[in-house]
Amino acid sequence: xxxGQFIIPALLAALCLLPAADPLAAAKPEVTVVAVPVPEKxxxxxxxxxxxxxxxxxxxxxxxxxxxxxxxxxxxPVEVEVLPEGVVAIPNVxxxxxxxxxxxxxxxRISQQLQSKFRTRAVGVTLSRLRLFKVSVTGGVEEPGAxxxxxxxxxxxxxxxxxxxxxxxxxxxxxxxxxGGDTVYADLAYFNATGCLDRNPYLHEGQVIFVPIVSDSxxxxxxxxxxxxxxxxxxxxxxxxxxxxxxxxxxxxxxxLENAVLVRFSGDSQEKTSLKVDVGRILADTGCPENxxxxxxxxxxxxxxxxxxxxxxxxxxxxxxxxxxxxIEDDCRxxxxxxxxxxGILETASLTEAQMVRQPRxxxxxxxxxxxxLELEPDKLDDFELQYLKTRSAGQARQVAIDFNKLVGExxxxxxxxxxxxxxxxxxxxxxxxxxxxxxxxPGEVPYRKHQNVNYYIHLAGGFGYKADKKxxxxxxxxxxxxxxxxxxxxxxxxDRIMVPxxxxxxxxxxxxxxxxxxANVATIYVVIERAIE
Numbered sequence: 001x002x003x004g005q006f007i008i009p010a011l012l013a014a015l016c017l018l019p020a021a022d023p024l025a026a027a028k029p030e031v032t033v034v035a036v037p038v039p040e041k042x043x044x045x046x047x048x049x050x051x052x053x054x055x056x057x058x059x060x061x062x063x064x065x066x067x068x069x070x071x072x073x074x075x076x077p078v079e080v081e082v083l084p085e086g087v088v089a090i091p092n093v094x095x096x097x098x099x100x101x102x103x104x105x106x107x108x109r110i111s112q113q114l115q116s117k118f119r120t121r122a123v124g125v126t127l128s129r130l131r132l133f134k135v136s137v138t139g140g141v142e143e144p145g146a147x148x149x150x151x152x153x154x155x156x157x158x159x160x161x162x163x164x165x166x167x168x169x170x171x172x173x174x175x176x177x178x179x180g181g182d183t184v185y186a187d188l189a190y191f192n193a194t195g196c197l198d199r200n201p202y203l204h205e206g207q208v209i210f211v212p213i214v215s216d217s218x219x220x221x222x223x224x225x226x227x228x229x230x231x232x233x234x235x236x237x238x239x240x241x242x243x244x245x246x247x248x249x250x251x252x253x254x255x256x257l258e259n260a261v262l263v264r265f266s267g268d269s270q271e272k273t274s275l276k277v278d279v280g281r282i283l284a285d286t287g288c289p290e291n292x293x294x295x296x297x298x299x300x301x302x303x304x305x306x307x308x309x310x311x312x313x314x315x316x317x318x319x320x321x322x323x324x325x326x327x328i329e330d331d332c333r334x335x336x337x338x339x340x341x342x343x344g345i346l347e348t349a350s351l352t353e354a355q356m357v358r359q360p361r362x363x364x365x366x367x368x369x370x371x372x373x374l375e376l377e378p379d380k381l382d383d384f385e386l387q388y389l390k391t392r393s394a395g396q397a398r399q400v401a402i403d404f405n406k407l408v409g410e411x412x413x414x415x416x417x418x419x420x421x422x423x424x425x426x427x428x429x430x431x432x433x434x435x436x437x438x439x440x441x442x443p444g445e446v447p448y449r450k451h452q453n454v455n456y457y458i459h460l461a462g463g464f465g466y467k468a469d470k471k472x473x474x475x476x477x478x479x480x481x482x483x484x485x486x487x488x489x490x491x492x493x494x495x496d497r498i499m500v501p502x503x504x505x506x507x508x509x510x511x512x513x514x515x516x517x518x519x520a521n522v523a524t525i526y527v528v529i530e531r532a533i534e
Contacts, residue, residue: 235297
């Protein structure tokens with residue numbers, strides 16, 4: 001037998017081992033595999049306890065995990081989970097039923113089962129992880145539906161997970177409907193005001209949270225006056241006066257606790273009755289008879305004690321020995337007494353330029369007729385309203401007319417002025433200057449010199465400029481801000497301002513335009529009359 005007899009059978013055997021060719025392979029289209037990205041699972045938010053778990057009240061449920069530790073042995077701790085049927089399966093021990101029992105009882109059952117199996121070993125049982133479950137949140141929330149919560153979450157947590165409350169959603173009458181039909185109420189407004197945990201209960205399986213929608217104006221209770229937060233609150237059946245006080249964060253420190261008034265409607269009529277309320281007694285004993293149960297649309301008013309801890313103070317600044325803020329007291333009620341309290345005037349002080357500024361008494365905030373006038377166009381104001389507007393505008397923070405030279409320099413007490421809360425006195429250093437403004441060649445400050453008139457200072461400023469109105473010069477007095485029309489004998493004091501205005505001239509083009517309009521109107525009237533006569 002030759003070599004070919006051996007080679008040919010070997011080749012045939014090798015070919016048989018190759019995969020058979022698919023006759024339809026050439027006809028099949030080429031398939032491209034595209035990897036579709038799988039969206040990442042959103043991680044569960046971390047759960048934080050608001051306080052330690054109470055074994056006597058915590059109810060164990062499916063999903064809770066226990067860590068079992070064997071002391072005094074080389075045995076690893078074992079972690080077991082409560083199964084959906086309410087049991088835990090412990091290796092080498094068996095099942096322990098824990099359905100609807102407290103944590104305290106669950107730990108006792110597990111320990112007894114382990115002790116019966118391992119009599120010589122000390123065993124520790126602890127709750128290692130809380131279960132997660134779903135509750136439904138419906139009604140006035142942004143995203144109604146099921147949310148995942150833990151056994152340590154409260155009603156407020158579930159509402160937050162559902163997007164929060166809508167604008168008209170109830171905060172005080174949120175219902176928790178149990179699987180058996182029982183209803184528990186949550187009051188988040190009261191919880192936020194007082195921190196009372198009973199008004200924001202824990203959650204458990206099978207509950208449905210319903211948030212009702214409430215009216216803006218009816219079925220409310222209100223509190224006003226000397227309270228820390230006056231407001232309108234949703235009415236909740238069973239509320240008492242003390243609850244309304246807690247919602248308003250309690251009375252203010254200046255509240256007259258003995259003379260509060262509760263205003264109540266009489267049935268469905270518009271008639272109202274007023275009841276005197278001793279708030280101090282109610283807060284001292286919430287069980288007293290005066291702590292009345294509230295009715296819808298009740299209003300509680302707390303008066304403030306007049307003048308309670310009135311803080312009156314004034315400010316003195318500038319060239320005094322001790323500038324700063326001073327209280328108005330029995331021995332410090334006038335300007336002269338205040339300057340003495342501040343250590344007196346320094347030698348560098350300019351009494352001529354000293355000023356006293358105060359807020360006017362009419363300025364008490366809110367919208368007044370003055371605010372209304374400010375919104376009108378100037379051409380819509382009559383002469384009286386325009387003058388009133390100018391006067392009040394100048395008086396928003398007005399200077400007090402006081403002659404410090406006579407009061408302090410000459411000690412003439414008839415020029416003394418009583419102090420008011422908020423007064424500000426400024427004693428500047430001597431400027432040795434007078435300011436010349438307006439139509440002069442070189443406007444600005446010029447050196448002050450005693451017994452010189454207005455023409456002297458205009459001359460120092462380079463004289464009158466282009467279009468200067470020489471007949472309408474004004475002086476703005478430094479200590480009062482008043483405007484004076486001077487003559488050659490008018491005294492100029494250090495710090496005064498001299499204003500030289502521009503001449504207005506005659507608007508000839510405006511006169512021609514107005515005359516043209518007038519003549520055109522006359523011609524039109526003439527044509528109309530003439531046609532009417534024809």
